[in-house]
Amino acid sequence: MEQVRTQTQTREQTKQNVHVYTEHYDKKRIYVREVSSNRYSLAAERRERLDRIPRVFTPELGHGKKENWAVMRPGDETFRSQSLDVHFVTVQPNGRNDGHGHQNEAMFYVLEGDGGYEMHDGKRYDWNAGDAVAVHNDCVHWHNNPNPEKRAVCLVMKPKPLALFLGLTYQGKIGYKPENEHLYEPRSEWLTARPEGDDEIPKVLPKDATPFELTPFGYTRRIAGEGVPLRIKGVEAYLHQIPEGSRSGKRWKMPDEVAYVREGEGYDLHWDVEAEIDDQYYARIAKKPTKWEWKQGDVIWTPHNTIVQRFNTGAGTAELIAGSNRVFNLLGYSRVHYFENAPEYDAG
Incomplete structure (x- = not known):
């Protein structure tokens, strides 16, 4: 009924x-931004x-x-x-x-x-x-x-x-x-x-449908992406938990990422990466990282082609929800490189 x-x-x-499709906005809405130089x-x-x-x-x-x-x-x-x-x-x-x-x-x-x-x-x-x-x-x-x-x-x-x-x-x-x-x-x-x-x-995808797993980045539970039983094609997403006093792995990947801080506080270190083009592509990694502090309710944007490491400085476990565009993987940018693993991963 x-x-x-x-x-x-x-x-x-x-x-x-x-x-109703004839409605207009008071201000023009930008759906896709121009790329020009x-x-x-x-x-x-x-x-x-x-x-x-x-x-x-x-x-x-x-x-x-x-x-x-x-x-x-x-x-x-x-x-x-x-x-x-x-x-x-x-x-x-x-x-x-x-x-x-x-x-x-x-x-x-x-x-x-x-x-x-x-x-x-x-x-x-x-x-x-x-x-x-x-x-x-x-x-x-x-x-x-x-x-x-x-x-x-x-x-x-x-x-x-x-x-x-x-x-x-x-x-x-x-x-x-x-x-x-x-x-x-x-x-x-x-x-x-x-x-x-x-x-x-x-x-x-119910909250207990996929488990938290210990990965080089730390404790993560995948909620969208390859192999996850959810009808999503264009988004990779996961939950990330960082124990009190701990940190994530130090990771380098090409896609940019958006992370919403559900619980906790801490900071990110970002090492920007530039390209040198010679007989092939070479990476030029920043000697010093930039530091970005975050707390519950904040959003962290990690730019494309950036090395990131995340630290929990608060009391209790920090939890974040992070996502990126899955098309990067289909274009060949699926590789993730770790300079350091999360301490729990090495201990395990």
Whole structure:
């Protein structure tokens, strides 16, 4: 009966939302930022940008009726990266957001809220705090929070800028139709996505579905990526725990990364890496690292091609949620090099 009521509500909302795709923003929204230079080499532009950008910042997460709270987007005045679009989504008690669809997928991690659920293409998917949830490509969906007293809060990571750059631009609220629709045939099945068997991959990864493992970087639990039973293609994500008084491994990889500090405090050391091009590519590693202090509620951005090591200086275990764009692996940048392992890994 719940699904029947939900589908009825969807049809009613569809009638109300027809032509909502014609809405305009007061300020132009930047989906993909231009990459330009007066020189062939972009090294100088990159260096100038990195020298003036804070790599730790505290995003706003308020309590009003506002639904989306930006963390990192291409249109940010302090532009960092467009590998991922990262933001918070809040759903008020007994609330839901508008039904909508976009071609890019989205992975979200439930920070607060039990007993919530998704509606994806007419199917219900239940979630609780600590779960990871997949919104697949070309999915009509909305989030629901039936809790009468407490709001739900989710951290969303999605490779949306890449999808839009590739021309996957169909997005809108329920009721979207093509202009001059009389020029088109009646609607038919959407047959250019969702390979056979894709709908059998889980859409919700419960918090105990994957274990914490001891890796060279430390204690991590993977929540999206190769081998993880979650229907996400474009995002690598994991939880990272650092014991009191300890540190992570010292790691070098090409993708940039966004990490949200769920608990604890500490600091990062970042060794920037520049390129020297001779008979082959050579790395020039900074002699001294930069130090970036963080605390609960902060976001850490690690730039592309950076060596990082993370230290816990607070009482108790520090926990972070980190993610990056998975396309780097497909392009051949899947190798990770460790200069040092986490002490727990060496002890184990």
